[in-house]
Amino acid sequence: MITCEGLVKIYKSDDLEVVALQGLNLHVREGEMMAIIGNSGSGKSTLLNILGGLDRPSAGQVSVGPWDLLKITDEQLVSYKRDTVGFIWQSNARNLLPYLTALENVEMPMMLSSKLDRAYAKQLLEWVGLKERMHNKLHQLSGGEQQRVAIAISLSNRPKLLLADEPTGSVDTRTSDLIMDIFRRLNREIGITIVIVTHDLSLAGKVDRVVAIRDGLTSTEFIKRNPNLDDKDQIGDHSTLGGAEAIHEEYVVVDRVGRLQIPKSYLTALQITDKASMEFDGERIIISPPKSLEG
Ligand SMILES: Nc1ncnc2c1ncn2[C@@H]1O[C@H](COP(=O)(O)OP(=O)(O)OP(=O)(O)O)[C@@H](O)[C@H]1O
Ligand SMILES: [Mg+2]
Numbered sequence: 001m002i003t004c005e006g007l008v009k010i011y012k013s014d015d016l017e018v019v020a021l022q023g024l025n026l027h028v029r030e031g032e033m034m035a036i037i038g039n040s041g042s043g044k045s046t047l048l049n050i051l052g053g054l055d056r057p058s059a060g061q062v063s064v065g066p067w068d069l070l071k072i073t074d075e076q077l078v079s080y081k082r083d084t085v086g087f088i089w090q091s092n093a094r095n096l097l098p099y100l101t102a103l104e105n106v107e108m109p110m111m112l113s114s115k116l117d118r119a120y121a122k123q124l125l126e127w128v129g130l131k132e133r134m135h136n137k138l139h140q141l142s143g144g145e146q147q148r149v150a151i152a153i154s155l156s157n158r159p160k161l162l163l164a165d166e167p168t169g170s171v172d173t174r175t176s177d178l179i180m181d182i183f184r185r186l187n188r189e190i191g192i193t194i195v196i197v198t199h200d201l202s203l204a205g206k207v208d209r210v211v212a213i214r215d216g217l218t219s220t221e222f223i224k225r226n227p228n229l230d231d232k233d234q235i236g237d238h239s240t241l242g243g244a245e246a247i248h249e250e251y252v253v254v255d256r257v258g259r260l261q262i263p264k265s266y267l268t269a270l271q272i273t274d275k276a277s278m279e280f281d282g283e284r285i286i287i288s289p290p291k292s293l294e295g
Helices: 044-051 074-083 102-112 118-127 143-154 173-190 264-269
Strands: 002-013 016-028 033-037 059-064 085-088 161-165 193-197 209-214 217-225 247-252 277-280 285-288
Touching: 002 044, 016 044, 016 217, 033 044, 033 173, 044 059, 044 161, 044 193, 085 143, 102 118, 102 143, 118 143, 118 173, 143 173, 161 173, 173 193
Parallel strands: 033 193, 033 209, 085 161, 161 193
Antiparallel strands: 002 016, 002 059, 209 217, 217 247, 277 285
16 A cells, blocks of 8 residues: 655755655555654654655655655645545644534535535544534534544545544543544454554554654564464454554564664664674674774
8 A cells, every 4th residue: 555665855944954754664555554653853744744645755765556656746646635545633723614513524525525425424423433413513522522523534535545643642541542443443344544653652552563763764663463373363363453462573674675773772882883793693693893892
């Protein structure tokens, strides 16, 4: 569904350049539900905005389904955004209309892009647990309820890919659990691919795979494993999600040309600055400070 290879995003403002993504690699399978974590400023929103067609990549490769987002024309980008992706922000003030009802809010983008499908709009609000409140005006709903309306809106165009940037950032734990449960059900029932950006590591436990971004690069991956299952049963087995025995195993990401990112703390601990010595003993690769600096 998603392929990023050496994805670069540079923001230029006056004479200042910020390299927000510096050659990021990411692959997401169709039907996968995964999370992206990383410190503030690591490039998570930049990545999501590029995938959502809200921002243009600077270089590298990035494609979603059949769309090449580097080469896509402005015209194609409009239909890409309309037909392929749904987007949820941390604070949804920008795409909710306070004096319309929840139902009218979900119907609005349908009227603007495709055609109005009231039955589907109602079904979406039922999916997010707002059946009883769909005729309430937005400003009469709580923050968590408004966030669920935003989820319904993001699905109104029947997207294949749902992108959520800190979707639970401003709600309490109970609402956050509820929202994650909604995502999981949507993923299972309509097979939609979901990418969630989050700071919250406890949410990361609720998805199949977590990718950590560090300084605009994919650094490590955590893959959910259930020790009671054989390896062949792991992939795509959504029934084990949230299971008490499920654990995440951490892997370092190695790109196509063999590069990997070593955590800064490891380098500092070994006083490795610009070079290191590397040995292969037949089973392991050992990275240590340059010999000349030892002892
Ligand atoms: N429109 C922009 N113009 C210039 N620089 C930008 C712009 N948007 C983001 N940046 C810079 O790019 C880098 C990555 O920002 P980004 O918003 O992707 O981080 P993030 O991982 O989403 O952080 P947070 O967790 O705080 O939301 C930061 O250094 C940021 O200052
Ligand atoms: Mg962000």
